[in-house]
Amino acid sequence: MSSGRSTRRPTIRDVSRLAGVSRMTVSRVLSDPDLVLPATRARVQKAIADLGYVLDRAAGGLASRRTGFIALIVPTLTNANFSTVAHGLTEVLSKAGFQLLISYTDYDLGEEETQIRNLLARRPEAMVLTGSAHTRAASSLLVRADIPVIAVADLPHRPIEHAVGFSNHQAGRMAAQYLLRKGFRRIGAVGGQSVGDVIDHRGEERMRGFEDELARAGVDSDLVLRQGAPPVSFAHGAAGLATLLALDPGLEAVFAVSDLAAVGVIMECQRRGIRVPQDLSVMGFGDFEIAREVVPALTTLHVDFRELGQRTGRLILDLLDGRHAGGPAVIDVGLDLLERGSVAAKGEGVRSLPA
Amino acid sequence: MSSGRSTRRPTIRDVSRLAGVSRMTVSRVLSDPDLVLPATRARVQKAIADLGYVLDRAAGGLASRRTGFIALIVPTLTNANFSTVAHGLTEVLSKAGFQLLISYTDYDLGEEETQIRNLLARRPEAMVLTGSAHTRAASSLLVRADIPVIAVADLPHRPIEHAVGFSNHQAGRMAAQYLLRKGFRRIGAVGGQSVGDVIDHRGEERMRGFEDELARAGVDSDLVLRQGAPPVSFAHGAAGLATLLALDPGLEAVFAVSDLAAVGVIMECQRRGIRVPQDLSVMGFGDFEIAREVVPALTTLHVDFRELGQRTGRLILDLLDGRHAGGPAVIDVGLDLLERGSVAAKGEGVRSLPA
DNA sequence: GTGAAAGCGCTAACAT
DNA sequence: ATGTTAGCGCTTTCAC
Numbered sequence: 164m165s166s167g168r169s170t171r172r173p174t175i176r177d178v179s180r181l182a183g184v185s186r187m188t189v190s191r192v193l194s195d196p197d198l199v200l201p202a203t204r205a206r207v208q209k210a211i212a213d214l215g216y217v218l219d220r221a222a223g224g225l226a227s228r229r230t231g232f233i234a235l236i237v238p239t240l241t242n243a244n245f246s247t248v249a250h251g252l253t254e255v256l257s258k259a260g261f262q263l264l265i266s267y268t269d270y271d272l273g274e275e276e277t278q279i280r281n282l283l284a285r286r287p288e289a290m291v292l293t294g295s296a297h298t299r300a301a302s303s304l305l306v307r308a309d310i311p312v313i314a315v316a317d318l319p320h321r322p323i324e325h326a327v328g329f330s331n332h333q334a335g336r337m338a339a340q341y342l343l344r345k346g347f348r349r350i351g352a353v354g355g356q357s358v359g360d361v362i363d364h365r366g367e368e369r370m371r372g373f374e375d376e377l378a379r380a381g382v383d384s385d386l387v388l389r390q391g392a393p394p395v396s397f398a399h400g401a402a403g404l405a406t407l408l409a410l411d412p413g414l415e416a417v418f419a420v421s422d423l424a425a426v427g428v429i430m431e432c433q434r435r436g437i438r439v440p441q442d443l444s445v446m447g448f449g450d451f452e453i454a455r456e457v458v459p460a461l462t463t464l465h466v467d468f469r470e471l472g473q474r475t476g477r478l479i480l481d482l483l484d485g486r487h488a489g490g491p492a493v494i495d496v497g498l499d500l501l502e503r504g505s506v507a508a509k510g511e512g513v514r515s516l517p518a
Numbered sequence: 519m520s521s522g523r524s525t526r527r528p529t530i531r532d533v534s535r536l537a538g539v540s541r542m543t544v545s546r547v548l549s550d551p552d553l554v555l556p557a558t559r560a561r562v563q564k565a566i567a568d569l570g571y572v573l574d575r576a577a578g579g580l581a582s583r584r585t586g587f588i589a590l591i592v593p594t595l596t597n598a599n600f601s602t603v604a605h606g607l608t609e610v611l612s613k614a615g616f617q618l619l620i621s622y623t624d625y626d627l628g629e630e631e632t633q634i635r636n637l638l639a640r641r642p643e644a645m646v647l648t649g650s651a652h653t654r655a656a657s658s659l660l661v662r663a664d665i666p667v668i669a670v671a672d673l674p675h676r677p678i679e680h681a682v683g684f685s686n687h688q689a690g691r692m693a694a695q696y697l698l699r700k701g702f703r704r705i706g707a708v709g710g711q712s713v714g715d716v717i718d719h720r721g722e723e724r725m726r727g728f729e730d731e732l733a734r735a736g737v738d739s740d741l742v743l744r745q746g747a748p749p750v751s752f753a754h755g756a757a758g759l760a761t762l763l764a765l766d767p768g769l770e771a772v773f774a775v776s777d778l779a780a781v782g783v784i785m786e787c788q789r790r791g792i793r794v795p796q797d798l799s800v801m802g803f804g805d806f807e808i809a810r811e812v813v814p815a816l817t818t819l820h821v822d823f824r825e826l827g828q829r830t831g832r833l834i835l836d837l838l839d840g841r842h843a844g845g846p847a848v849i850d851v852g853l854d855l856l857e858r859g860s861v862a863a864k865g866e867g868v869r870s871l872p873a
Numbered sequence: 874g875t876g877a878a879a880g881c882g883c884t885a886a887c888a889t
Numbered sequence: 890a891t892g893t894t895a896g897c898g899c900t901t902t903c904a905c
Contacts, residue, residue, distance in 0.1 A: 172664070174882055185892045190884060200890060215662040220639040221576040221585060222882035225897045230576060240601040249595055253622070262636065265620050267608070281617065284575040307570045309527070397811040426811070433813040453808065456752040456781070458788040529898055540876045545900060555874060577898035580881045 173214040182210040193218055224286070233479060234264045234287035236278050238363070239394055244449055244468045245293065248315060251472020252291065259480055261288075270393040272360045276301040283308050289479045295319030295326070296364045311482045315475055316468075317365050318495060325482075327475045327494040331365045334464050334498055335372025338418045338446055341462075341500060343380050346509030347416040347444065350377065351386035353403030353428065354420040355395040363393035366420040369448060373418055386411060395420055400427020414443065415509060422447035422454045422463055429457055429505065440507035450501060459504030471496045528569040537565035548573055579641070588834060589619045589642035591633050593718070594749055599804055599823045600648065603670060606827020607646065614835055616643075625748045627715045631656040638663050644834045650674030650681070651719045666837045670830055671823075672720050673850060680837075682830045682849040686720045689819050689853055690727025693773045693801055696817075696855060698735050701864030702771040702799065705732065706741035708758030708783065709775040710750040718748035721775040724803060728773055741766060750775055755782020769798065770864060777802035777809045777818055784812055784860065795862035805856060814859030826851045 179186045184203060191198045192207040199207070210216070224230035233256055237245040253263055264287055266278040276298045282290065283304060289311040297305070305312050305323055312324040317331050342350050354370040355363050370387060377384045386407055391399040400419050404427075407414050419425035425447030432439050439445050439459055447454060450465035474494055481487040534541045539558060546553045547562040554562070565571075579585040588611055592600040608618055619642055621633040631653045637645065638659060644666040652660070660667050660678060667679040672686050697705050709725040710718050725742060732739045741762055746754040755774050759782075762769050774780035780802030787794050794800050794814055802809060805820035829849055836842040 175884095176882080186882090187884075187893085188891060191891085194884085198890075203890080215658070217635070217638045217659075217663075219580075219641060219882055221579055221641060222897090223884065225574075225577055225580060225882080225899085226884040228885095228897075240595065240604055241598050243596050243598075246595040246601055250622070257636070262619065262621075262640065264617065266617075267605070280572070281612070283572045285617065286574060286576060303570070304572075308572075397807060401811065423807075426808075430811050430813050452752060452778075453781075456756065456785050458785050531898080541899080542876060542901095543874085546875085549900085553874075558874080574898055577881090578900065580883085580898080581900035583881075583900095 173216045175216070175218070177214055178207065178210045178216050181214065182207045230286045230288060231261050232264050232285055232287040233261050233289050233291065234266070234282040234285070235291045236266050236268060236275060236282070237293050238270045239267050240265070242394060243451055244466070245316075247468040248472040248475070251469040252476045253472075254469075255473050255476025256479065270361045270363055272296065272298050272301070272362070274360075276304075279304050288483055289313065291315055291475060291479075292323075293317075294364050295322050296362070297323070311479065313475055313478060315471060317368065318493065322491065322493070325478060325492045327471060327478060327492075327496065329466055329471075329496055329498045330372075331368035332372035332375075334448060334466075335369035335374075335418075336376040337372075337464060337498065337500055338369070338448070339373045339376030339380075342416045342418060342444070342446060342506070343376070343382065345416070345444065345506060348382055349386065349411055349413050349415045350382065351403075351407040351411075351414055351417045352384075352388060352419070353395075353400055353407070353417060353424050354387075354389045355391055355393040355399065356389045358392045361392055363395065363420075366393065366395060369420050386414065396423045397427035397430070400424035400429075401431040402427075404428045404431045416444040416446070416506065418446045418448075420448055422449045422451040422461060425461055425463065425505075426453055426457050429459075429461070440505050444506040446506055454501075454503070457505075462503045462506040463501050465499040465501050467496055528571045530571070530573070532569055533562065533565045533571050536569065537562045585641045585643060586616050587619050587640050587642040588616050588644050588646065589621070589637040589640070590646045591621050591623060591630060591637070592648050593625045594622050595620070597749060598806055599821070600671075602823040603827040603830070606824040607831045608827075609824075610828050610831025611834065625716045625718055627651065627653050627656075627717070629715075631659075634659050643838055644668065646670055646830060646834075647678075648672075649719050650677050651717070652678070666834065668830055668833060670826060672723065673848065677846065677848070680833060680847045682826060682833060682847075682851065684821055684826075684851055684853045685727075686723035687727035687730075689803060689821075690724035690729075690773075691731040692727075692819060692853065692855055693724070693803070694728045694731030694735075697771045697773060697799070697801060697861070698731070698737065700771070700799065700861060703737055704741065704766055704768050704770045705737065706758075706762040706766075706769055706772045707739075707743060707774070708750075708755055708762070708772060708779050709742075709744045710746055710748040710754065711744045713747045716747055718750065718775075721748065721750060724775050741769065751778045752782035752785070755779035755784075756786040757782075759783045759786045771799040771801070771861065773801045773803075775803055777804040777806040777816060780816055780818065780860075781808055781812050784814075784816070795860050799861040801861055809856075809858070812860075817858045817861040818856050820854040820856050822851060 175186050175189050178189045192204050268275040279301050291313045294317045295314045314322045314326045316328045318328045352373050374384045428445050447461050447463040450463050454461035454463050530541050530544050533544045547559050623630040634656050646668045649672045650669045669677045669681045671683045673683050707728050729739045783800050802816050802818040805818050809816035809818050
């Protein structure tokens with residue numbers, strides 16, 4: 164079953180000989196068939212099929228200086244929000260003949276630099292990065308590469324070049340404002356802790372926004388917790404709630420930097436017999452699928468990550484076609500607060516007995 | 519901030535001139551530094567740094583016929599199990615200088631064929647596919663490509679070539695055996711429905727294994743449900759439970775083809791005041807992170823997908839180095855039943871009142 | 874330990 | 890509408 168000795172893969176020259184045309188004609192049939200007479204085209208296509216010829220895009224890219232690669236670097240593939248961005252990007256780009264080159268960093272900036280170096284050797288036509296924190300060497304590589312660089316999933320003050328995303332700082336502020344408006348004063352937050360180079364910059368921005376807004380309202384932020392290394396997930400939420408309750412048994416509401424942690428909080432509440440939202444209000448970020456399904460459904464901040472990916476894809480297409488006028492693009496995809504069942508106004512339903 | 523006119527990217531020739539050596543010497547410094555005298559090497563490295571030179575792997579690949587690409591096609595990136603496979607693969611392969619080329623099919627075989635075609639144009643050195651169902655054209659492309667083909671996440675009877683995975687059919691059987699052993703007879707199952715070319719073959723294999731085992735035990739499989747298009751997730755579970763309960767209010771246990779659906783079942787139970795496991799036992803597949811966190815924790819079948827990815831990576835390395843003796847490799851990574859809180863023996867705790 | 878020549882498979886640019 | 894020439898940036902192979 165396994166291949167015996169490999170007979171040489173057919174090249175465009177083999178096709179051209181079989182069809183009795185020049186190599187350029189074959190190339191044209193492949194890239195812009197309308198340039199070729201229907202009869203010739205048909206002969207070429209038959210030769211291609213008969214030989215099982217498959218174009219070598221690396222060779223083509225070398226000649227045309229268009230590789231058709233777009234690089235994408237995310238913190239991790241195993242986070243649904245990031246894989247959804249990749250999904251949205253692919254939808255737009257693969258139609259245009261581009262192939263995504265995906266790498267991940269595990270939230271490590273040093274690793275990001277390594278990946279940038281590797282990816283640049285593949286001559287991508289554009290590079291999409293998550294956020295805007297990079298090592299100095301990485302930034303310098305990016306500048307020298309002289310390709311469009313798009314930061315996604317944050318709207319940095321000083322983007323390397325283009326940016327498509329939303330403000331994580333504002334997300335944190337919105338969460339705090341909402342909880343404050345509901346009348347809470349003993350408000351906790353659960354986020355991740357930076358460990359060396361391993362940092363969730365976007366999550367940290369949300370935490371800062373949250374703290375800033377508490378401060379503006381004159382509310383103490385002693386319950387804003389950072390514990391556990393990124394990626395922040397269920398277990399961070401469960402452990403975070405335990406810590407918060409030990410710090411202040413009178414805790415009224417909790418914001419988690421990620422829905423996953425928020426669900427972790429809710430599950431820990433179930434284990435402890437704490438009723439959500441009667442005894443404790445819980446709020447998340449990201450609107451992961453589980454947020455709609457958990458009981459009670461999670462009040463959270465929604466970002467359309469698929470749309471974010473698609474907008475990024477379209478921006479890249481415009482940029483590469485020289486269709487983009489003006490300087491760096493900054494596209495804000497916005498942020499929606501989704502009120503579901505996990506937050507109640509202070510005092511609401513406090514009297515009711517356990518279900 | 520945006521680049522002005524792009525000054526030509528430095529090539530290996532620029533480096534060689536600056537360092538006063540031939541291009542071959544530069545190439546050697548990059549690929550096997552020990553071949554070059556330390557003094558020469560240092561001069562070359564300085565020239566590389568000064569120019570900000572980055573190797574062009576496409577040109578190198580053209581000459582060496584080694585692209586350093588490994589292709590991976592999964593049904594979707596947004597499923598943690600598949601992205602974990604990608605993670606494990608990358609861990610092993612990127613150390614060896616390979617770059618993963620990831621595509622997804624949305625569970626559509628036609629789309630898989632398209633992706634195979636696109637990927638082959640990049641001349642990957644090996645191709646990793648999920649499962650073993652492909653269109654005829656796709657199989658033929660794969661054979662002609664004359665590269666190692668590895669099927670993962672299933673152990674097909676007739677793999678295209680190599681396979682690393684586990685038996686989904688056996689997974690279904692294990693689930694049924696377990697539920698049967700616990701004394702249940704009114705047993706339901708929740709799986710996805712095939713819609714045209716959109717099929718979750720691995721999930722369907724689990725469903726079949728489940729049915730086969732029920733049949734062996736003489737238990738009716740009228741409660742084995744297939745509804746909703748793949749990917750199977752939370753909502754399938756919630757809707758599935760509703761259907762099952764309408765079919766048979768005396769339902770005792772439910773197996774879901776995916777943990778996500780199983781969690782959907784548990785959440786629907788919470789909404790309906792059905793106690794898990796006292797009133798209903800629930801079992802999943804996949805051991806997703808949420809399975810450990812949900813209340814009660816989910817009894818499920820665990821597959822080490824990261825290990826699966828790593829084993830696949832190592833197999834590829836062996837294959838490419840000619841280190842692999844014999845014919846097609848078939849590696850079974852096995853399957854573990856994890857007993858947690860969501861399944862009770864029949865009759866256990868039946869008497870207790872709703873919480 | 875280092876270099877020169879040749880060529881990987883394709884397309885841009887210019888003919889015809 | 891099709892063909893010819895030259896060359897993309899690198900590594901193989903063989904010299905020295």
